[in-house]
Amino acid sequence: MTRPSARDEAVWVGVDLGTQSVRAVAVTAGGEVRGAGGHPLTGRRDGPRHxxxxxxxxTAVGAACRRALRDVPAGAVQAVAVDGTSGTILLTDRAGRPLTPGLMYDDTRAAGQVGRVDRAGAHVWRRLGYRRMQPAWALPRLLWLLEHRRDLFGGPGQDGGGVRLAHQTDFxxxxxxxxxxxxDLSSALKTGADLVAEDWPHDVLGELGVPAGLLPPLERSGTPLGVVAPSAAEFTGLPAGIPVIAGCTDGCAAxxxxxxxSAGSWNSVLGTTLVLKGVTDDLVQDPHGVxxxxxxxxxxWLPGGASSTGAGIITRDFxxxxxxxxxxxxxxxxxxxxxxxxxxxxxxxxxxxxxxARGFVLGEPRDEADRFASILQGVGYVERLCFDYLAMLGAPVDGDLTxxxxxxxxxYWVQLRADVLGRPVTLPGHAEPALGAAVLAASAGEALPEVAAAMVSVRATVDPRPAHHTRFAGGYLRLVGELERRGWLPRPVAEHARERTSA
Structure with a gap:
Protein backbone atom coordinates (compact mmCIF):
# COMPACT_ATOMS: atom_id res chain seq x y z
CA MET A 1 0.00 0.00 0.00
CA THR A 2 1.41 3.42 -0.99
CA ARG A 3 1.67 5.77 1.99
CA PRO A 4 3.34 9.11 2.72
CA SER A 5 6.63 8.95 4.56
CA ALA A 6 4.91 10.11 7.75
CA ARG A 7 2.41 7.30 8.22
CA ASP A 8 0.21 9.26 10.60
CA GLU A 9 -0.44 11.83 7.85
CA ALA A 10 -2.15 9.26 5.65
CA VAL A 11 -5.93 8.84 5.85
CA TRP A 12 -8.35 6.29 4.46
CA VAL A 13 -11.94 7.19 3.71
CA GLY A 14 -14.93 5.06 4.67
CA VAL A 15 -18.43 5.81 3.38
CA ASP A 16 -21.52 4.33 5.02
CA LEU A 17 -24.78 4.27 3.05
CA GLY A 18 -27.35 4.08 5.83
CA THR A 19 -31.13 4.19 5.78
CA GLN A 20 -31.49 7.77 6.99
CA SER A 21 -28.16 9.28 5.96
CA VAL A 22 -24.79 8.84 4.30
CA ARG A 23 -21.76 9.20 6.58
CA ALA A 24 -18.13 9.62 5.52
CA VAL A 25 -15.02 9.58 7.72
CA ALA A 26 -11.32 10.10 7.04
CA VAL A 27 -9.25 8.03 9.48
CA THR A 28 -5.53 7.64 10.10
CA ALA A 29 -3.76 4.31 10.58
CA GLY A 30 -3.73 5.04 14.30
CA GLY A 31 -7.49 5.58 14.45
CA GLU A 32 -7.62 9.38 14.57
CA VAL A 33 -10.66 10.74 12.75
CA ARG A 34 -9.32 13.67 10.75
CA GLY A 35 -12.64 14.53 9.14
CA ALA A 36 -16.27 13.47 9.11
CA GLY A 37 -19.40 14.46 7.23
CA GLY A 38 -22.95 13.37 6.69
CA HIS A 39 -25.97 14.05 4.53
CA PRO A 40 -29.58 12.97 5.09
CA LEU A 41 -31.55 10.51 2.98
CA THR A 42 -35.28 10.08 2.62
CA GLY A 43 -37.32 7.17 1.34
CA ARG A 44 -40.83 6.09 0.45
CA ARG A 45 -42.71 3.46 2.42
CA ASP A 46 -46.01 1.97 1.29
CA GLY A 47 -47.07 -1.15 3.15
CA PRO A 48 -44.45 -3.82 2.39
CA ARG A 49 -42.62 -1.52 -0.03
CA HIS A 50 -39.62 0.61 0.89
CA THR A 59 -25.81 13.28 -4.04
CA ALA A 60 -25.40 12.40 -0.36
CA VAL A 61 -22.04 10.67 -0.95
CA GLY A 62 -20.72 13.80 -2.64
CA ALA A 63 -21.88 16.08 0.17
CA ALA A 64 -20.65 13.77 2.95
CA CYS A 65 -17.21 13.27 1.39
CA ARG A 66 -16.69 16.97 0.71
CA ARG A 67 -17.42 17.75 4.35
CA ALA A 68 -15.20 14.94 5.64
CA LEU A 69 -12.27 16.06 3.48
CA ARG A 70 -12.64 19.80 4.01
CA ASP A 71 -9.53 20.02 6.22
CA VAL A 72 -7.66 16.97 4.87
CA PRO A 73 -4.82 17.53 2.37
CA ALA A 74 -5.57 15.75 -0.90
CA GLY A 75 -2.18 14.05 -0.86
CA ALA A 76 -3.01 12.36 2.43
CA VAL A 77 -5.98 10.37 1.09
CA GLN A 78 -4.92 6.84 0.19
CA ALA A 79 -8.09 4.90 -0.71
CA VAL A 80 -11.87 4.77 -0.23
CA ALA A 81 -14.35 1.97 0.51
CA VAL A 82 -18.15 2.03 0.70
CA ASP A 83 -20.53 -0.06 2.78
CA GLY A 84 -24.29 -0.25 2.26
CA THR A 85 -27.54 -1.68 3.52
CA SER A 86 -27.74 -5.45 3.13
CA GLY A 87 -29.83 -6.64 0.19
CA THR A 88 -30.73 -3.23 -1.28
CA ILE A 89 -30.84 -3.56 -5.09
CA LEU A 90 -31.86 -1.80 -8.28
CA LEU A 91 -31.63 -2.26 -12.04
CA THR A 92 -29.41 0.01 -14.15
CA ASP A 93 -28.52 0.38 -17.79
CA ARG A 94 -25.06 -0.41 -19.14
CA ALA A 95 -23.86 3.08 -18.24
CA GLY A 96 -24.94 2.65 -14.60
CA ARG A 97 -27.97 4.94 -14.85
CA PRO A 98 -30.81 3.77 -12.57
CA LEU A 99 -33.80 2.20 -14.29
CA THR A 100 -35.69 1.47 -11.08
CA PRO A 101 -35.81 2.88 -7.57
CA GLY A 102 -33.60 1.25 -4.98
CA LEU A 103 -35.62 -1.56 -3.38
CA MET A 104 -34.48 -1.37 0.22
CA TYR A 105 -33.20 -4.09 2.53
CA ASP A 106 -36.53 -4.43 4.39
CA ASP A 107 -38.84 -4.30 1.34
CA THR A 108 -41.00 -7.46 1.46
CA ARG A 109 -43.12 -7.00 -1.66
CA ALA A 110 -41.62 -10.20 -3.11
CA ALA A 111 -42.56 -12.50 -0.23
CA GLY A 112 -44.56 -14.61 -2.69
CA GLN A 113 -41.37 -15.46 -4.61
CA VAL A 114 -39.57 -17.03 -1.62
CA GLY A 115 -41.02 -20.53 -2.06
CA ARG A 116 -39.90 -20.66 -5.68
CA VAL A 117 -36.42 -19.45 -4.72
CA ASP A 118 -36.12 -22.03 -1.96
CA ARG A 119 -37.18 -24.91 -4.18
CA ALA A 120 -34.75 -24.00 -6.95
CA GLY A 121 -31.76 -23.34 -4.69
CA ALA A 122 -32.33 -25.74 -1.79
CA HIS A 123 -29.03 -27.57 -2.30
CA VAL A 124 -27.05 -24.30 -2.40
CA TRP A 125 -28.80 -22.60 0.51
CA ARG A 126 -28.31 -25.77 2.59
CA ARG A 127 -24.58 -25.80 1.86
CA LEU A 128 -24.36 -22.12 2.80
CA GLY A 129 -25.87 -22.83 6.19
CA TYR A 130 -28.97 -20.64 6.15
CA ARG A 131 -31.21 -23.29 4.50
CA ARG A 132 -33.82 -20.91 3.13
CA MET A 133 -34.20 -17.29 2.14
CA GLN A 134 -36.27 -14.75 4.02
CA PRO A 135 -39.01 -12.52 2.53
CA ALA A 136 -36.86 -9.36 2.69
CA TRP A 137 -33.87 -10.88 0.86
CA ALA A 138 -32.72 -9.53 -2.49
CA LEU A 139 -33.11 -12.55 -4.79
CA PRO A 140 -36.92 -12.70 -4.39
CA ARG A 141 -37.02 -8.96 -5.11
CA LEU A 142 -34.90 -9.45 -8.22
CA LEU A 143 -37.42 -11.99 -9.50
CA TRP A 144 -40.19 -9.50 -8.73
CA LEU A 145 -38.40 -6.89 -10.84
CA LEU A 146 -37.92 -9.34 -13.70
CA GLU A 147 -41.65 -10.10 -13.63
CA HIS A 148 -43.01 -6.59 -13.12
CA ARG A 149 -40.52 -4.55 -15.17
CA ARG A 150 -40.45 -6.55 -18.39
CA ASP A 151 -40.62 -3.24 -20.23
CA LEU A 152 -36.95 -2.71 -19.38
CA PHE A 153 -35.75 -5.76 -21.26
CA GLY A 154 -35.29 -5.70 -25.00
CA GLY A 155 -36.50 -9.26 -25.52
CA PRO A 156 -35.13 -12.74 -24.92
CA GLY A 157 -31.41 -13.15 -24.63
CA GLN A 158 -28.71 -14.05 -22.17
CA ASP A 159 -27.43 -10.50 -21.69
CA GLY A 160 -30.61 -9.15 -20.12
CA GLY A 161 -31.12 -6.63 -22.90
CA GLY A 162 -28.46 -4.29 -21.53
CA VAL A 163 -30.05 -4.17 -18.07
CA ARG A 164 -27.77 -4.79 -15.10
CA LEU A 165 -28.33 -5.69 -11.47
CA ALA A 166 -26.65 -3.38 -8.98
CA HIS A 167 -26.46 -3.50 -5.22
CA GLN A 168 -26.43 -0.19 -3.38
CA THR A 169 -22.63 -0.22 -3.04
CA ASP A 170 -22.20 -1.16 -6.73
CA PHE A 171 -24.17 1.88 -7.85
CA ASP A 184 -18.55 -7.70 -3.16
CA LEU A 185 -19.53 -11.12 -1.83
CA SER A 186 -20.97 -9.55 1.30
CA SER A 187 -23.51 -7.41 -0.56
CA ALA A 188 -24.37 -10.30 -2.90
CA LEU A 189 -25.15 -12.89 -0.20
CA LYS A 190 -28.90 -12.14 -0.15
CA THR A 191 -28.98 -12.12 -3.95
CA GLY A 192 -27.96 -15.79 -3.89
CA ALA A 193 -24.17 -15.64 -4.31
CA ASP A 194 -22.46 -18.91 -3.39
CA LEU A 195 -19.98 -17.72 -0.77
CA VAL A 196 -18.26 -21.11 -0.59
CA ALA A 197 -17.54 -21.29 -4.34
CA GLU A 198 -17.26 -17.47 -4.48
CA ASP A 199 -19.37 -17.47 -7.63
CA TRP A 200 -22.99 -17.12 -8.67
CA PRO A 201 -24.97 -20.40 -8.62
CA HIS A 202 -25.63 -20.17 -12.36
CA ASP A 203 -27.74 -23.35 -12.52
CA VAL A 204 -30.11 -22.06 -9.83
CA LEU A 205 -30.35 -18.56 -11.27
CA GLY A 206 -30.87 -19.97 -14.75
CA GLU A 207 -33.74 -22.11 -13.51
CA LEU A 208 -35.26 -18.98 -11.95
CA GLY A 209 -35.01 -17.13 -15.25
CA VAL A 210 -32.30 -14.65 -14.25
CA PRO A 211 -30.36 -13.63 -17.40
CA ALA A 212 -26.66 -14.40 -16.99
CA GLY A 213 -25.71 -10.99 -18.37
CA LEU A 214 -27.69 -9.27 -15.64
CA LEU A 215 -25.21 -10.22 -12.91
CA PRO A 216 -22.02 -8.35 -11.98
CA PRO A 217 -18.76 -10.24 -11.33
CA LEU A 218 -17.99 -11.13 -7.71
CA GLU A 219 -14.99 -10.17 -5.56
CA ARG A 220 -14.17 -10.44 -1.88
CA SER A 221 -14.48 -7.36 0.28
CA GLY A 222 -11.15 -5.56 0.38
CA THR A 223 -10.37 -6.13 -3.31
CA PRO A 224 -9.40 -3.09 -5.44
CA LEU A 225 -12.17 -2.36 -7.96
CA GLY A 226 -10.66 0.59 -9.81
CA VAL A 227 -9.67 4.18 -9.11
CA VAL A 228 -11.58 7.39 -8.53
CA ALA A 229 -12.40 9.00 -11.88
CA PRO A 230 -11.77 12.73 -12.47
CA SER A 231 -15.50 13.51 -12.64
CA ALA A 232 -16.10 11.74 -9.32
CA ALA A 233 -13.11 13.50 -7.79
CA GLU A 234 -14.58 16.88 -8.68
CA PHE A 235 -17.95 15.88 -7.21
CA THR A 236 -16.74 14.26 -3.98
CA GLY A 237 -13.43 15.92 -3.13
CA LEU A 238 -11.70 12.52 -3.24
CA PRO A 239 -8.41 12.69 -5.14
CA ALA A 240 -8.55 11.30 -8.67
CA GLY A 241 -6.62 8.06 -9.08
CA ILE A 242 -6.87 6.72 -5.52
CA PRO A 243 -8.05 3.09 -5.26
CA VAL A 244 -11.71 2.25 -4.75
CA ILE A 245 -11.82 -0.86 -2.54
CA ALA A 246 -14.70 -3.35 -2.52
CA GLY A 247 -16.79 -2.75 0.57
CA CYS A 248 -19.40 -4.80 2.39
CA THR A 249 -22.78 -4.58 4.10
CA ASP A 250 -23.26 -2.10 6.91
CA GLY A 251 -23.53 -4.92 9.47
CA CYS A 252 -20.20 -6.37 8.39
CA ALA A 253 -18.66 -2.89 8.37
CA ALA A 254 -19.85 -2.37 11.93
CA SER A 262 -10.68 -12.99 16.50
CA ALA A 263 -12.89 -16.08 16.35
CA GLY A 264 -15.62 -15.86 18.98
CA SER A 265 -15.75 -12.04 18.99
CA TRP A 266 -19.17 -10.43 18.50
CA ASN A 267 -20.61 -7.01 17.84
CA SER A 268 -24.15 -6.13 18.89
CA VAL A 269 -25.53 -3.11 17.05
CA LEU A 270 -28.58 -1.65 18.77
CA GLY A 271 -30.39 1.14 17.02
CA THR A 272 -33.89 1.03 15.59
CA THR A 273 -33.36 -2.73 15.40
CA LEU A 274 -30.87 -5.19 16.90
CA VAL A 275 -28.15 -6.75 14.72
CA LEU A 276 -25.54 -9.29 15.88
CA LYS A 277 -22.44 -10.14 13.87
CA GLY A 278 -19.53 -12.34 14.91
CA VAL A 279 -16.36 -14.00 13.66
CA THR A 280 -15.91 -17.76 13.23
CA ASP A 281 -13.33 -19.94 11.57
CA ASP A 282 -15.99 -22.31 10.22
CA LEU A 283 -19.29 -21.76 8.43
CA VAL A 284 -22.23 -21.90 10.88
CA GLN A 285 -25.00 -24.30 9.86
CA ASP A 286 -28.51 -23.34 10.98
CA PRO A 287 -31.29 -25.95 10.53
CA HIS A 288 -33.91 -23.29 11.28
CA GLY A 289 -32.63 -20.88 8.62
CA VAL A 290 -32.28 -17.90 10.95
CA TRP A 301 -16.91 -16.19 8.30
CA LEU A 302 -19.07 -13.43 9.79
CA PRO A 303 -22.29 -15.10 11.02
CA GLY A 304 -25.17 -13.18 12.47
CA GLY A 305 -28.73 -12.05 12.14
CA ALA A 306 -31.01 -9.05 12.44
CA SER A 307 -33.90 -8.87 14.87
CA SER A 308 -36.92 -6.63 14.32
CA THR A 309 -36.83 -5.65 18.01
CA GLY A 310 -34.86 -2.69 19.25
CA ALA A 311 -35.01 0.97 20.17
CA GLY A 312 -37.58 1.65 17.46
CA ILE A 313 -40.32 0.95 19.98
CA ILE A 314 -38.97 3.76 22.19
CA THR A 315 -39.11 6.18 19.28
CA ARG A 316 -42.68 5.07 18.65
CA ASP A 317 -43.99 5.05 22.22
CA PHE A 318 -41.95 7.85 23.83
CA ALA A 357 -45.07 -12.17 15.31
CA ARG A 358 -46.38 -9.10 17.12
CA GLY A 359 -45.11 -7.26 20.17
CA PHE A 360 -46.73 -7.91 23.54
CA VAL A 361 -46.53 -7.11 27.25
CA LEU A 362 -46.96 -9.73 29.98
CA GLY A 363 -48.32 -8.20 33.15
CA GLU A 364 -49.31 -4.62 33.88
CA PRO A 365 -46.57 -1.97 34.30
CA ARG A 366 -47.10 0.06 37.45
CA ASP A 367 -46.37 3.39 35.79
CA GLU A 368 -44.61 4.97 32.83
CA ALA A 369 -41.13 4.36 34.26
CA ASP A 370 -41.96 0.70 34.79
CA ARG A 371 -43.17 0.42 31.19
CA PHE A 372 -39.94 2.04 29.98
CA ALA A 373 -37.88 -0.29 32.17
CA SER A 374 -39.69 -3.35 30.80
CA ILE A 375 -38.82 -2.27 27.24
CA LEU A 376 -35.11 -1.82 28.00
CA GLN A 377 -35.05 -5.18 29.77
CA GLY A 378 -37.04 -6.83 26.96
CA VAL A 379 -34.47 -5.79 24.38
CA GLY A 380 -31.78 -7.22 26.68
CA TYR A 381 -33.73 -10.49 26.92
CA VAL A 382 -33.97 -10.78 23.13
CA GLU A 383 -30.25 -10.05 22.86
CA ARG A 384 -29.58 -12.81 25.42
CA LEU A 385 -31.81 -15.22 23.49
CA CYS A 386 -29.85 -14.46 20.32
CA PHE A 387 -26.62 -15.54 22.03
CA ASP A 388 -28.29 -18.65 23.46
CA TYR A 389 -29.44 -19.48 19.94
CA LEU A 390 -25.95 -18.99 18.48
CA ALA A 391 -24.49 -21.19 21.22
CA MET A 392 -27.02 -23.90 20.35
CA LEU A 393 -25.73 -23.86 16.78
CA GLY A 394 -22.19 -24.44 18.05
CA ALA A 395 -20.90 -20.96 17.29
CA PRO A 396 -18.23 -19.69 19.71
CA VAL A 397 -19.86 -16.90 21.73
CA ASP A 398 -17.49 -16.32 24.66
CA GLY A 399 -15.02 -13.93 23.04
CA ASP A 400 -15.03 -10.15 23.20
CA LEU A 401 -18.47 -8.50 22.96
CA THR A 402 -18.60 -4.98 21.58
CA TYR A 412 -27.76 2.99 31.89
CA TRP A 413 -28.88 0.76 29.02
CA VAL A 414 -25.30 -0.35 28.36
CA GLN A 415 -24.95 -1.37 32.02
CA LEU A 416 -28.33 -3.11 31.96
CA ARG A 417 -27.41 -5.13 28.87
CA ALA A 418 -24.13 -6.22 30.51
CA ASP A 419 -26.16 -7.30 33.56
CA VAL A 420 -28.77 -9.24 31.56
CA LEU A 421 -26.08 -10.93 29.48
CA GLY A 422 -23.84 -11.54 32.48
CA ARG A 423 -20.65 -10.58 30.63
CA PRO A 424 -18.37 -7.58 30.13
CA VAL A 425 -19.06 -5.37 27.12
CA THR A 426 -16.66 -3.07 25.26
CA LEU A 427 -17.49 0.32 23.77
CA PRO A 428 -15.27 1.47 20.86
CA GLY A 429 -14.06 5.03 20.71
CA HIS A 430 -15.70 5.61 17.32
CA ALA A 431 -18.57 3.19 16.80
CA GLU A 432 -19.89 3.46 13.25
CA PRO A 433 -19.92 1.40 10.05
CA ALA A 434 -18.08 4.17 8.17
CA LEU A 435 -15.03 3.42 10.32
CA GLY A 436 -15.26 -0.24 9.30
CA ALA A 437 -15.34 0.82 5.67
CA ALA A 438 -12.21 2.90 6.29
CA VAL A 439 -10.58 -0.20 7.83
CA LEU A 440 -11.37 -2.08 4.60
CA ALA A 441 -9.88 0.76 2.54
CA ALA A 442 -6.67 0.58 4.58
CA SER A 443 -6.43 -3.22 4.59
CA ALA A 444 -6.06 -3.88 0.87
CA GLY A 445 -2.92 -5.99 0.67
CA GLU A 446 -2.49 -5.87 4.46
CA ALA A 447 -3.48 -8.19 7.32
CA LEU A 448 -7.01 -7.13 8.22
CA PRO A 449 -6.98 -7.96 11.99
CA GLU A 450 -3.79 -5.97 12.56
CA VAL A 451 -5.03 -2.99 10.53
CA ALA A 452 -8.37 -3.01 12.37
CA ALA A 453 -6.78 -3.30 15.82
CA ALA A 454 -4.58 -0.30 15.12
CA MET A 455 -7.37 1.87 13.73
CA VAL A 456 -9.98 1.20 16.44
CA SER A 457 -9.70 2.59 19.96
CA VAL A 458 -11.61 1.44 23.06
CA ARG A 459 -13.67 4.03 24.94
CA ALA A 460 -14.69 1.88 27.91
CA THR A 461 -15.29 -1.64 29.19
CA VAL A 462 -18.41 -2.18 31.32
CA ASP A 463 -18.59 -5.16 33.68
CA PRO A 464 -21.88 -6.68 34.88
CA ARG A 465 -22.82 -5.70 38.40
CA PRO A 466 -22.45 -8.52 40.97
CA ALA A 467 -25.66 -10.57 41.42
CA HIS A 468 -27.59 -8.58 38.82
CA HIS A 469 -27.40 -11.28 36.16
CA THR A 470 -29.49 -13.74 38.21
CA ARG A 471 -31.93 -10.94 39.07
CA PHE A 472 -33.15 -10.90 35.47
CA ALA A 473 -33.35 -14.68 34.94
CA GLY A 474 -37.05 -14.88 35.83
CA GLY A 475 -38.11 -12.23 33.34
CA TYR A 476 -35.96 -13.81 30.64
CA LEU A 477 -37.52 -17.23 31.12
CA ARG A 478 -41.03 -15.74 31.11
CA LEU A 479 -40.32 -14.21 27.71
CA VAL A 480 -38.83 -17.44 26.36
CA GLY A 481 -41.84 -19.43 27.58
CA GLU A 482 -44.36 -17.04 26.04
CA LEU A 483 -42.55 -16.97 22.68
CA GLU A 484 -42.61 -20.77 22.71
CA ARG A 485 -46.29 -20.90 23.73
CA ARG A 486 -47.26 -18.64 20.83
CA GLY A 487 -45.52 -21.02 18.42
CA TRP A 488 -42.90 -18.56 17.25
CA LEU A 489 -39.85 -19.90 19.11
CA PRO A 490 -39.07 -23.58 18.32
CA ARG A 491 -39.16 -25.84 21.36
CA PRO A 492 -35.49 -26.99 21.06
CA VAL A 493 -34.40 -23.35 21.16
CA ALA A 494 -36.53 -22.62 24.23
CA GLU A 495 -35.21 -25.72 26.01
CA HIS A 496 -31.61 -24.77 25.24
CA ALA A 497 -32.20 -21.26 26.62
CA ARG A 498 -33.60 -22.73 29.83
CA GLU A 499 -30.63 -25.10 30.14
CA ARG A 500 -28.11 -22.28 29.75
CA THR A 501 -29.99 -20.18 32.30
CA SER A 502 -29.93 -22.93 34.91
CA ALA A 503 -26.31 -23.90 34.26
Missing part, protein backbone atom coordinates in the same frame (compact mmCIF):
# COMPACT_ATOMS: atom_id res chain seq x y z
CA UNK A 51 -37.79 2.54 -1.83
CA UNK A 52 -35.14 5.23 -2.18
CA UNK A 53 -33.97 7.24 -5.17
CA UNK A 54 -30.48 5.95 -6.11
CA UNK A 55 -29.49 9.40 -7.34
CA UNK A 56 -30.02 10.65 -3.79
CA UNK A 57 -27.34 8.20 -2.62
CA UNK A 58 -24.80 9.74 -4.97
CA UNK A 172 -21.96 4.24 -5.84
CA UNK A 173 -18.70 2.45 -6.74
CA UNK A 174 -19.59 2.65 -10.45
CA UNK A 175 -20.04 6.41 -10.06
CA UNK A 176 -16.72 6.65 -8.24
CA UNK A 177 -14.78 4.72 -10.87
CA UNK A 178 -16.71 5.88 -13.92
CA UNK A 179 -17.54 2.38 -15.15
CA UNK A 180 -18.95 -1.05 -14.31
CA UNK A 181 -17.59 -2.69 -11.16
CA UNK A 182 -17.66 -6.08 -9.51
CA UNK A 183 -19.91 -6.53 -6.50
CA UNK A 255 -18.10 -5.61 12.92
CA UNK A 256 -14.87 -4.53 11.22
CA UNK A 257 -15.15 -1.17 12.92
CA UNK A 258 -14.99 -2.77 16.36
CA UNK A 259 -11.41 -3.90 15.75
CA UNK A 260 -12.22 -7.26 17.42
CA UNK A 261 -11.82 -9.83 14.67
CA UNK A 291 -28.52 -17.21 11.04
CA UNK A 292 -26.62 -16.49 7.83
CA UNK A 293 -22.88 -15.98 7.35
CA UNK A 294 -21.02 -13.42 5.28
CA UNK A 295 -17.51 -14.12 3.99
CA UNK A 296 -14.78 -12.10 5.66
CA UNK A 297 -12.04 -10.56 3.50
CA UNK A 298 -9.54 -13.09 4.92
CA UNK A 299 -11.77 -16.07 4.08
CA UNK A 300 -13.21 -16.62 7.55
CA UNK A 319 -41.59 10.51 21.10
CA UNK A 320 -39.84 13.69 22.15
CA UNK A 321 -39.34 12.53 25.73
CA UNK A 322 -36.35 13.12 28.01
CA UNK A 323 -34.81 9.67 27.70
CA UNK A 324 -32.11 10.40 30.27
CA UNK A 325 -34.80 11.12 32.86
CA UNK A 326 -36.61 7.93 31.91
CA UNK A 327 -33.34 6.01 32.28
CA UNK A 328 -32.96 7.32 35.82
CA UNK A 329 -36.52 6.41 36.70
CA UNK A 330 -36.21 2.92 35.15
CA UNK A 331 -33.45 2.02 37.61
CA UNK A 332 -36.09 1.59 40.32
CA UNK A 333 -37.61 -1.38 38.46
CA UNK A 334 -34.93 -4.06 38.29
CA UNK A 335 -36.54 -6.26 37.30
CA UNK A 336 -39.85 -4.92 36.08
CA UNK A 337 -42.89 -6.99 36.99
CA UNK A 338 -43.94 -6.64 33.34
CA UNK A 339 -42.15 -8.47 30.52
CA UNK A 340 -42.18 -6.77 27.12
CA UNK A 341 -41.44 -8.31 23.75
CA UNK A 342 -40.30 -5.03 22.12
CA UNK A 343 -41.36 -5.53 18.51
CA UNK A 344 -42.23 -2.21 16.95
CA UNK A 345 -43.64 -3.63 13.70
CA UNK A 346 -44.99 -6.93 12.45
CA UNK A 347 -42.69 -9.91 11.92
CA UNK A 348 -39.50 -11.27 13.49
CA UNK A 349 -36.27 -12.44 11.80
CA UNK A 350 -33.85 -13.34 14.61
CA UNK A 351 -33.52 -15.35 16.88
CA UNK A 352 -36.48 -16.97 15.13
CA UNK A 353 -38.37 -16.33 11.91
CA UNK A 354 -42.06 -15.55 12.44
CA UNK A 355 -43.72 -13.17 9.94
CA UNK A 356 -46.85 -13.30 12.10
CA UNK A 403 -21.68 -2.80 21.71
CA UNK A 404 -22.31 -0.20 19.01
CA UNK A 405 -25.30 1.72 17.67
CA UNK A 406 -27.30 4.67 18.93
CA UNK A 407 -28.37 2.88 22.11
CA UNK A 408 -24.80 3.09 23.47
CA UNK A 409 -25.49 6.77 24.17
CA UNK A 410 -27.43 5.54 27.20
CA UNK A 411 -24.93 4.54 29.87
Missing amino acids: EQDPESWW VNARLTGGPVAT QLGTGRL VYSHRAPDGR PGRDLAALDRAAGAYEPSDAVTYPLAAAGERFPFVAPE LTGGATRSA
